[in-house]
Amino acid sequence: MPQAASQSIDTIQALFLALIQGITEFLPISSSAHLALVPLLTSWPDQGLAFDCVVHLGSLTAVVFYFREDLARMASGFAVTVKQRSISADRDGYLAWMIGFATIPVGLFGLTFKDMIETDFRSLTVIGTTSIIFGLLLWLADTEDKNTKTETSWGFRDVMIVGFAQAIALIPGTSRSGITMTAALMMGYGREAAARFSFLLSIPVIVLAGSVKIKDWIEQPDQAAGVVELLVGYGVSAISAYLCIHYFIKYLQRIGMGPFVIYRVMLGAVLLWMVY
Incomplete structure (x- = not known):
């Protein structure tokens, strides 16, 4: 069970952490690897569950707004498939x-492995190793x-x-967007198709993850972040995530996955160096 934070975060910490969340949620570089570095490089207090909830809400707002037209068509098409009792009745x-x-x-x-994931797997060794291994798999797939x-x-x-x-x-360290794009690329999907499906797939996942965090916060509320910090966290996360999605899709065909692979390997190496 997460422990309530004993200190309050400030606006600078809120801005920085929200920026990390917004960018790393959708780029194939692992948000957990970056968040693992924060307590090592700073003396900041834990941001608390309330802050985690609002930055996830910011990321969710970004992806829903970016794909709003696609989601509207999918919702309408879903109703058609239900009405006609055939999932292939409508493409969307x-x-x-x-x-x-x-x-x-x-x-x-x-749900099955929640406790194990939050304890046994959250070591720098695991995060550094998975960052490198799954980064190389992404390179191979690309x-x-x-x-x-x-x-x-x-x-x-x-x-x-x-x-x-x-x-x-x-x-931790695998990267949700990274591994889903890797799997799609390995099955022969183009970069943009792989990225768009990964981003759409993030919507229910962020909802699920956010729901778990909200449940934990209700069971043990914290006062680590004030109203200003929560608003900053939400806004920065939403804006940075939206820009990340927009420019990643726009330039993906041109730059490929190479820069992200190099970055992941270097990041993983730094984390392992800190351990050993």
């Missing part, structure tokens, strides 16, 4: 079903020559593979 409705199916593994794994599948190619088998890959991302 079909995608909504695929997102739902792909979310099942992370929900089951998260060098494939058969990345020609588009968003219309998603089938049940493919989305479940991505879904189980996402469940592995519960291990």
